[in-house]
Amino acid sequence: DAKTTQPPSMDCAEGRAANLPCNHSTISGNEYVYWYRQIHSQGPQYIIHGLKNNETNEMASLIITEDRKSSTLILPHATLRDTAVYYCIVRAMDSSYKLIFGSGTRLLVRP
Amino acid sequence: NAGVMQNPRHLVRRRGQEARLRCSPMKGHSHVYWYRQLPEEGLKFMVYLQKENIIDESGMPKERFSAEFPKEGPSILRIQQVVRGDSAAYFCASAPGNTIYFGEGSWLTVV
Numbered sequence: 001d002a003k004t005t006q007p008p009s010m011d012c013a014e015g016r017a018a019n020l021p022c023n024h025s026t027i028s029g030n031e032y033v034y035w036y037r038q039i040h041s042q043g044p045q046y047i048i049h050g051l052k053n054n055e056t057n058e059m060a061s062l063i064i065t066e067d068r069k070s071s072t073l074i075l076p077h078a079t080l081r082d083t084a085v086y087y088c089i090v091r092a093m094d095s096s097y098k099l100i101f102g103s104g105t106r107l108l109v110r111p
Numbered sequence: 112n113a114g115v116m117q118n119p120r121h122l123v124r125r126r127g128q129e130a131r132l133r134c135s136p137m138k139g140h141s142h143v144y145w146y147r148q149l150p151e152e153g154l155k156f157m158v159y160l161q162k163e164n165i166i167d168e169s170g171m172p173k174e175r176f177s178a179e180f181p182k183e184g185p186s187i188l189r190i191q192q193v194v195r196g197d198s199a200a201y202f203c204a205s206a207p208g209n210t211i212y213f214g215e216g217s218w219l220t221v222v
Contacts, residue, residue: 041200042216043115043204043214043216044204046210046212099204100156101146101154
């Protein structure tokens, strides 16, 4: 079962920041927070991941709270092409390394 | 999606036939994962393989499904005696370590 909780849907205006929350209150010390997105009929796309420090790349920023029980993915300037389902995933670094997907957040970017 | 190649992209099979889906991981990646996505549902983990070894098959149906990742060549997901409920998108992913990259998927339709 997924170890994260996300709102089922959100929307934001094009050009504005999209802030997608995720709760992972049972996260363990060796578990990372990963974000993927899936645009309709495409494969999941890796966005970003982090352990405890905030992370930023060309796609997004990841803010992890100090207690690591929640995080926020920030798309700084959302475009229509960012409309997708966004998955927050906690991934244990055990021998399997698999990703367990939950229901995600369906983000709609409005013109 | 960074070079994970899946084929065929679309496959139609009659009930009772066999389906073979192929996945070529990114160059240098020795870990392969298979996921299934039923219509209007989330991604479900099926199996994790390394070269010539099945590491975790906890998500594989007990019958008719098998997977391999030979020393040479692509990973193969094989579905024998397909039924209509097997109609889904099948995604392959590969990883060198911390980050998993997905292919664009193979869409199986059973008629």
